[in-house]
Amino acid sequence: MTTSFVYTTARTPFGRFGGALAGSRPDDLAATALAGALAKAPDLDPERVDDVILGCANQAGEDNRNVGRMAVLLAGLPTSVPASTVNRLCGSSLEALIQASRAIESGDAVVVAAGGVESMTRAPWVLPKPEKAFPAANATAFSTTLGWRLVNPRMPAEWTASLGDCNEQLRERFAISRLRQDEFAARSHRLAAAAWDAGFYDDLVVPVDGADLERDESLRPGTTTEKLAGLRTAFRSVEQGGTITAGNASPLSDGASAMLVGSEAAAGLLGVAPLARVAGRAAFALDPQDFGFAPVEAARRALRRAGITWDDVAAVELNEAFAVQSLACVDAWGIDPEIVNTKGGAISLGHPLGASGGRLVGTLAARLAESGEHWGVAAVCIGVGQALAVVLENVEATK
Numbered sequence: 001m002t003t004s005f006v007y008t009t010a011r012t013p014f015g016r017f018g019g020a021l022a023g024s025r026p027d028d029l030a031a032t033a034l035a036g037a038l039a040k041a042p043d044l045d046p047e048r049v050d051d052v053i054l055g056c057a058n059q060a061g062e063d064n065r066n067v068g069r070m071a072v073l074l075a076g077l078p079t080s081v082p083a084s085t086v087n088r089l090c091g092s093s094l095e096a097l098i099q100a101s102r103a104i105e106s107g108d109a110v111v112v113a114a115g116g117v118e119s120m121t122r123a124p125w126v127l128p129k130p131e132k133a134f135p136a137a138n139a140t141a142f143s144t145t146l147g148w149r150l151v152n153p154r155m156p157a158e159w160t161a162s163l164g165d166c167n168e169q170l171r172e173r174f175a176i177s178r179l180r181q182d183e184f185a186a187r188s189h190r191l192a193a194a195a196w197d198a199g200f201y202d203d204l205v206v207p208v209d210g211a212d213l214e215r216d217e218s219l220r221p222g223t224t225t226e227k228l229a230g231l232r233t234a235f236r237s238v239e240q241g242g243t244i245t246a247g248n249a250s251p252l253s254d255g256a257s258a259m260l261v262g263s264e265a266a267a268g269l270l271g272v273a274p275l276a277r278v279a280g281r282a283a284f285a286l287d288p289q290d291f292g293f294a295p296v297e298a299a300r301r302a303l304r305r306a307g308i309t310w311d312d313v314a315a316v317e318l319n320e321a322f323a324v325q326s327l328a329c330v331d332a333w334g335i336d337p338e339i340v341n342t343k344g345g346a347i348s349l350g351h352p353l354g355a356s357g358g359r360l361v362g363t364l365a366a367r368l369a370e371s372g373e374h375w376g377v378a379a380v381c382i383g384v385g386q387a388l389a390v391v392l393e394n395v396e397a398t399k
Contacts, residue, residue, distance in 0.1 A: 002263050004101035005274035005395065009259040009362030010036030010206050013213045014350030015121070017145075017252035020213035022121045024254065026063040029208065030054055030117035031074035033256035033358075036206035037113060038075070041260055043271025050109035052083035053099050054258075055092025055116030057353035059085065060144040061124040067117060087354075090321065091380045091388040092116045093257055094357025098390065100261040101278040111266050115258030118352035120145050122254070145252060146353075147383070159288040163383060164235030164244050166289045167322045171243055174328045178243035181323035182228040185248040185347045188320060192344020193221035200343055200370070204362050216349045218251045223348075248323040253350030257358025273395070275365040279375075280306030280391035287385055292325025294387030295379040296332045302377065306391040310335050314373035317360040319380040320345035329379070343367065356380060361390065368394035 010033050015021030021029065034052070038044065054068035063070075068083035088095040093116025100112035125141035128150055142149035151160050161169070170176075195201060196215050207214070228247040236242030260270065267273060282301035284294050295318060303309060316339055320326045326345070330337050343363055346356060360378040368376050374397040379389040 002105050002107055004104035004261055004263065004278045006276045006278065006361060006365055006392070007260045007262055007266065007270055007272055007274050008037045008040035009204060009257070009275070009358065009365060010040065011204060011257035011355065011359050011362060012208050012255045013205050014216045014218065014253045014255035014352055015213055016217040016350065017121050019217045020211050021119070021208060021254040024119070024208055024211055026056070026117050026119040026122060027067050027070040027074055029119060029254065029256040030067055030071035030115070032206060032208050033115055033117070033258035034071050034113060035075045037115070037258040037260050041270035041272050044111070044269060046077045047080060048269050049077065049081045049111050049113055051103065052081060052113040053086060053096040054083065054114070055086050055088065055096045055354045055357065057087060057089045057092055057118055058123045058144050059087065060126055061122055063117065063119070071117070088386065088388065089382045089384065090319065090353050091357055091382040091386065092354040094360065094378065094380055094388045094390060097259065097261065097278070097357065097361055098281045098388065101281065104261060104263050111260065111262045111269060113258060114261055115256065115358045116354035117256035118354040119254045120252045120352060161289055162235060164249070167244055167292050167324050168236050168242060169289060170292050170328055171324045172241070174331065176324050176327050179225070180327055181243055181248040182225045184323040184327055185228055186223050186225045188341065188345045188348040189220050189223035191342055192216070192219050192348040195343035200366065204366060218253065218350045219348050244322060244324060248347065250321050250346040250351035253352040255350060255352040255355045257355040257362065259358055259361060276368060276392040276394055278390060279393040282389050283386065285386045291383055291385045291387070292322060292381050293328055293332070294385060295329045295381050295389060298387040298389040299333065299377050299379045302389040302391045308375055308391070312375045313377055314339060314371065315342070315364060315367045315376035316340045317364040317376070317378045318345070319351065319356050319360060320347040321351060321381050323347060325381055357388070361392070364392055368392065369396065372397060
């Protein structure tokens with residue numbers, strides 16, 4: 001049976017909403033990350049890339065015309081290299097990896113580039129088409145940056161609650177305090193700053209032309225639990241029991257990620273040894289308002305398919321969409337929280353929707369390589385009730 005491996009990864013620094021990457025188009029960001037992943041494969045003839053699969057959640061602006069193909073052309077790959085764009089919202093680039101690995105394992109491809117991109121800053125406002133010609137009334141423009149828009153009235157109201165309110169419901173369900181959330185968020189900033197200072201991200205992040213940004217822009221090294229405690233709640237008032245703030249949730253972000261995925265035989269084409277084997281993968285879904293808890297079962301299924309248990313896992317990269325849902329998942333898994341996001345997470349690094357899965361995979365593979373440990377899990381919650389998870393096996397640990 002053919003197996004699939006992650007060979008190289010690269011990402012841009014993640015910019016904050018309206019920040020240093022605001023002037024960078026999403027297709028240019030995607031091309032930057034793609035070129036960065038390709039540059040780490042010194043022997044690769046670009047003609048040998050069988051396909052490119054990029055994830056993107058919004059696709060309402062400059063990313064609307066199959067941004068995967070745009071990235072191929074802008075990165076200077078031959079026009080003979082095909083590409084597609086996939087959308088599983090926040091899991092889009094992890095979905096791209098999953099599809100790439102399946103193509104490798106089925107024998108349909110030997111080398112596939114995967115990844116994703118999002119510019120939440122440049123996501124446009126959109127107008128629905130009128131029901132009939134020449135309407136006299138005013139029209140409402142909808143922001144495509146985040147969350148529901150143009151909601152189908154047939155959807156139950158509980159399904160279309162805001163992302164923040166859905167997570168306040170999760171907080172009520174599991175009695176997760178504001179203090180725990182703020183402590184988790186402060187830890188994210190502290191660990192991310194330490195990882196950057198130690199040079200962990202130096203080889204994972206590639207610069208963006210024309211942007212003055214070396215590190216992830218939302219990172220605040222001086223963040224403390226005490227400072228976070230002073231922030232206002234964002235979705236419910238304190239009197240209503242609100243706990244979620246701008247400080248214990250991931251920020252709106254811009255950025256891109258990419259990776260090269262290949263068969264065992266691809267090592268000879270790329271001129272580089274693989275970083276990790278894709279050992280298990282899974283998708284899971286539940287009620288839309290419960291999306292933050294969906295990674296719990298997705299990870300369990302991916303572990304079963306890899307033939308291992310949580311007792312074997314040494315490293316977890318869980319996308320920190322909200323501190324509360326991250327804590328709910330870690331609690332439900334019953335794992336040591338100290339193995340989770342040891343290099344920081346989305347609360348500090350940023351969460352450009354379509355790019356985050358690729359960041360998780362790149363960080364996880366690098367963590368396993370650094371520690372020499374064997375197994376890791378990457379997982380992401382996805383709006384409208386879904387989640388994805390992937391199990392990686394450190395190739396060096398098998399030797």
